[in-house]
Amino acid sequence: xxxxxxxxxxxxxxxxxxxxxxxxxxxxxxxxxxxxxxxxxxxxxxxxxxxxxxxxxxxxxxxxxxxxxxxxxxxxxxxxxxxxxxxxxxxxxxxxxxxxxxxxxxxxxxxxxxxxxxxxxxxxxxxxxxxxxxxxxxxxxxxxxxxxxxxxxxxxxxxxxxxxxxxxxxxxxxxxxxxxxxxxxxxxxxxxxxxxxxxxxxxxxxxxxxxxxxxxxxxxxxxxxxxxxxxxxxxxxxxxxxxxxxxxxxxxxxxxxxxxxxxxxxxxxxxxxxxxxxxxxxxxxxxxxxxxxxxxxxxxxxxxxxxxxxxxx
Numbered sequence: 001x002x003x004x005x006x007x008x009x010x011x012x013x014x015x016x017x018x019x020x021x022x023x024x025x026x027x028x029x030x031x032x033x034x035x036x037x038x039x040x041x042x043x044x045x046x047x048x049x050x051x052x053x054x055x056x057x058x059x060x061x062x063x064x065x066x067x068x069x070x071x072x073x074x075x076x077x078x079x080x081x082x083x084x085x086x087x088x089x090x091x092x093x094x095x096x097x098x099x100x101x102x103x104x105x106x107x108x109x110x111x112x113x114x115x116x117x118x119x120x121x122x123x124x125x126x127x128x129x130x131x132x133x134x135x136x137x138x139x140x141x142x143x144x145x146x147x148x149x150x151x152x153x154x155x156x157x158x159x160x161x162x163x164x165x166x167x168x169x170x171x172x173x174x175x176x177x178x179x180x181x182x183x184x185x186x187x188x189x190x191x192x193x194x195x196x197x198x199x200x201x202x203x204x205x206x207x208x209x210x211x212x213x214x215x216x217x218x219x220x221x222x223x224x225x226x227x228x229x230x231x232x233x234x235x236x237x238x239x240x241x242x243x244x245x246x247x248x249x250x251x252x253x254x255x256x257x258x259x260x261x262x263x264x265x266x267x268x269x270x271x272x273x274x275x276x277x278x279x280x281x282x283x284x285x286x287x288x289x290x291x292x293x294x295x296x297x298x299x300x301x302x303x304x305x306x307x308x309x310x311x312x313x
Contacts, residue, residue: 059089059090059093059094060093060094060095060096061087061089061093061094061095061096062095062096062098063082063083063084063087063095063096063097063098063217064082064083064097064098064100065081065082065083065097065098065099065100065101065104065131065207066079066080066081066082066083066100066101066270067079067080067101067103068081072275072276072277073214073247073275073276075247076213076214076247077213078213079213079214079270079276080104080207080210080213080214080215081214081215081217081270082097082205082207082215082216082217082270083269083270084217084267084268084269084270085216085217085218085251085256085257085268085269085270085272085273086217086218086219086220086256086257086261086262086265086267086268087217087218087219087220087262087266087267087268088219088220088221088262088263088265088266088267089197089219089220089221090221090222091197091198091199091200091221091222092196092197092198093196093197093221094194094195094196095194095195095196095197095219096192096193096194097128097131097192097193097194097195098190098192099131099132099133099190099191099192099193100190101132102131102132102133102145103130103132103209104130104131104132104207104209104210104215105127105128105129105130105131105207105208105209106126106127106128106193106195106205106207107126107127107128107205107206107207107208108123108125108126108127108203108204108205109204109205109206109244110124110125110126111125112124112125113125113127114241114242115241115242115243115244116229116238116242116243117229118202118203118204118227118229118244118252119201119202119203119204120199120200120201120202120203120224122199123197123199123201123203126195128193128195129193130208130209131191131192131193132190132191133146133188133189133190133191134188134189134190134191137187137188137189138188146187146188197219197221198221199221200221200222200223200224201220201221201222201224201227202218202219202220202221202224202225202226202227202229202230202259203218203219203220203221204216204217204218204219204229204244204252205217205218205219206244206248211244211245211246211248212245212246212247212248213246213247214246214247214248214250214251214275215248215251216244216248216251216252217251218252218257218259218262218268220259220262220263223263225259225260225263226259227259230258230259231253232253232255232258233253234249234250234253237249237252237253247275250275251273251275254273254274254275255274256268256272256273256274257273
C-alpha cells in the first residue's frame, strides 16, 4: 500500500481522534476509552494517555456502517454491510468506524464471545457498543427515528449517506467527514468508534444484529496473510454459533476477501464481492439463516459495554 491509499497523515490522525482521546492497549488492539473509562474486558484505562498511541498511528482509515436497498440477496430485507468490507492497514493504524446508519456494532470473532477465533493468537477480544446517531444530536422531543414518521434527517441519511469521504482520502482533513453534516446542529450526526490493531495478521469482525444477513468484514494488518481459519468454502466453516452465522459465512469466504487480495487492493468494496454481483442467490442455504430476524443472534456482546464510544467528539 502506498501512503496515498493508507489514510490520513499524522496531522489528520490528531484531528480525526479529537482532543482528549483516551486509548487502552488490549493485547494487540487499542480502543477508545468509553464513558465510564473502562475498556472491553474491564481493563481500567483512566490513566492511559492517548498521546502516545496517536504518535504511533500513521494513518486513520474510515469504515462506514451502512444499510441500503434494494437488497442484492432476496433472503435479506436490505443490504447491511461495512464499507469497505475488506481493509489493509499497517500495524498501529487507526480505524474509525462511522455509524452512518444506526443499529450496528463491531465485534471480533473470539472464544471470549463463544466463537472460534478469527483474529491472531494472543489478541484480546473487542466489541463496540451498539451505535448509531450521536445522542446529543437527537432532539429530546424526537419520537420516531430520523427518516421515519415524517422526521427527515438533514445530515446523515438512514439509507445512502449524503456526505462521503472514501477510505484513504485523508478523512479528518475536510469539513465533510463521512455522513457528518457540514454545519453543526444541522441534523443527526453519526457516532463513531476507534480501533487500532498492532499485531500483524488477519482479523474478522461482525455486526451482531446483522451478521445473519452477511454483515461482516476483514482487516489485514501488515503483510501477514496466513490464517488458520481461512477457507473459500462456506461449508468448511464450523457450524454457528462457533462459526460465522448466516450470510456472513458467504461474505467471509468470498474470493474478494482472500487476505492476499485485500493486501493487494488496499480496500475491497461491498459491491466487489461475488455474492453481490447477481450470482449469489444460492448462498442463502448456509447454516444460521433460519434465524430470520436481525438482532436475534446470541453469543456476542452486541454492545453490552460502553467502551469505544466517543460521543460528542
